[in-house]
Amino acid sequence: MRTPILTVYLKELVDSMRDRRTTLMIFVTSILMGPLTLVLMAQFITGLEEKSAIRKVRIAGQQFAPALVNFMQRNDFEIETAPADYEARIREGKLDAVIVVAEDFDQRFLAGDNAKVEIVYDDSRAESGPAIRQAERVLRAFNRETGTLRLVARGVSPDLAEPVKVDHVNTATPRQKGAVLLFLIPMFAILSPLLGGMTIAIDSTAGERERGSLEPLLTNPVRIAHLVVGKWLAAWTTATAVAVLTLGGFVVAAALYAQKRLAAMITFGLPELVQFVALVVPLAAMTAALQMLICVYGRSYREAQTYVNYLGTAVSLVPLVVFFSGLKDSLWQLTVPVLGQQMAFSRIVRGDVLAAVDFVLPSAIAFAVAALCIATVSRLLREERIVFGRS
Amino acid sequence: MIETSDLAKHFGNVEAVRHVTFAARDGSITGLLGPNGAGKTTTLRMISTLVTPSHGTAKVDGIDVESHPLEARARTGMLSDARGLYVRLTARENIAYYGALRGMAPAAVSRAIEKLAEWLDLGELLDRRTDGFSQGERMKVAIARTIVHDPPNVVLDEPTNGLDVMTTRKLREVVRRLRDEGKCVLFSSHVMQEVTALCDEIVIVAKGSVVAHGTAESLLAASGRTNLEDAFVHLSGEGAGA
Helix, strand or coil, rough: CCHHHHHHHHHHHHHHHHHHHHHHHHHHHHHHHHHHHHHHHHHHHHHHHHHHCCCCEEEEHEEEECCHHHHHHHCCEEEEECCCHHHHHHHHCCCCCEEECCCCHHHHHHCCCCCEEEEEEECHHHHHHHHHHHHHHHHHHHHHHHHHHHHCCCCCCHHCCCCCCCCCCCCHHHHHHHHHCCCCCCCCCHHHHHHHHHHHHHHHHHHHHCCCCHHHHHHHCHHHHHHHHHHHHHHHHHHHHHHHHHHHHHHHHHHHHHCCCCHHCCCCCCCHHHHHHHHHHHHHHHHHHHHHHHHHHHCCHHHHHHHHHHHHHHHHHHHHHHHHCCCCCHHHCCCCCCCCHHHHHHHHHHHCCCCHHHHHHHHHHHHHHHHHHHHHHHCCCCHHHHHHHHC | CCCEEEEEEEECCCCEEEEEEEECCCCCEEEEEECCCCCHHHHHHHHHCCCCCCEEEEEEECCECCCCHHHHHCCCCCCCCCCCCCCCCEEHHHHHHHHHHHHCCCHHHHHHHHHHHHHHHHHCCCCCCCCCCHHHHHHHHHHHHHHHCCCCCEEEEEECCCCCCCHHHHHHHHHHHHHHCCEEEEEECCCCHHHHHHEEEEEEECCCCCEEECCCHHHHHCCCCCHHHHHEEECCCCCCHH
């Protein structure tokens, strides 16, 4: 004989699987979402790098600045004359940056006055960044060469004009650079259990209320807590399944990129997956229970869906806040649900080695929150306003 | 055997049930008759443990429903006002789910389903998803689900509401069969003809209290009226307007 918990668990799983369209949509999305995002992001980054590798400048009015043109040619820059309507084109996003030479450039340059050039660009588009920086670099190099020659001609040491010499030393390993890109994987690790647990969480609470099957269900000789635990286990199962599929998709995508230049940046293989899953399983237990708790208040499937979306928005803010606020790791974060997981996930993709406490603390808190939610749902299902309050 | 003793329930200031005391015997169909809002549904919900009484007790086969709800539920089949089915499951799966929840072995569930399918003419409906079932078909599945564990007590809340003649007749047939098997059947309705056609004993409830209890004949005698409709109107105290 099956225990009531198992009976409820199996029924909820079968019931939700029968909804083919929703099930298929969720599973296909979860499998494809990761790789798709990763590939697009990777291509975007590669594109930027390729752009900055090309030594090419666009100039308007190059005939006014033979010295500058000569400098560029000596330094192997490809010079392209900008079209007359360059400003409009930049605004449309068809051109990245154009160096515009003033008509009196040569006169002033030869006289030793400030010769004027403009760099025209639209920096609201991230992909024009490399071209802007390239134009700046060329002009700075030209300035320095000309300035140095002039000082030397006057018998002054060029070092006087450069009291501080700046060299860039970037300590980020390629993998840490990748973590900026890979903030996406922690975000998906947090959002995918929400997507996966949603259907059963709604259907087994607000859905039961809406179709009038809750009241008869409660006349069965089964403890309400057992009914709730069975439903929660089912929601937890699908939440975990969707999360594991999503993260598995990232592993596959990262493996596909292993041959390319990005390989050093994206290290998300089996060891990382195992650590992620260790954190995701308790996280899914919590999100599924939270979803059930808020859905119990919904009198209809639609109403509950709205509540679930609010929860999803609230949870998805955590990775964004962490990303944009640049929060540094510390122990208290592990005690905050979702934030603790987010910090641990970020550290895993950065290649840090996590201590046991980084796994145990957030997971213990997740299970505690789940238990609290289950107890509350069980209590609410005893309340007449929930059982009989139908839309 | 279902007994209530001075059962009362109030929701805030609203007294849904004031004093309900009656007993429904085994091997007998007891009808709870009363106008809409008399407190029938709340009374049945208290008996089936869905609502906690504010006062008084209800017992199922001598088991107090408040202190031993699981035991009381195991001995009762309650067809409530809400009869929602799981539309993505077949009729058989809907019934079997309740069988399993009541601790029946799969083989026993199959046997019970075969028997009830015959009683209720479920036939080829059994293995179809309940999505798109007519109201009558949904009702049949709901009844089968209610009594799949062969409970000694069956509580039916307004079971004939919204049913066509054929399904109503089928339902009456099932209720009589249950009585003939020696079960205690408690049946609520606001339709007097329904109750007099089916019930061995009638409990008239009005404004949350039992106002009369007995067979159709004894109620007639008690009211001093010559037909049951007059007797009902008189006993339920509804006066000329009812």
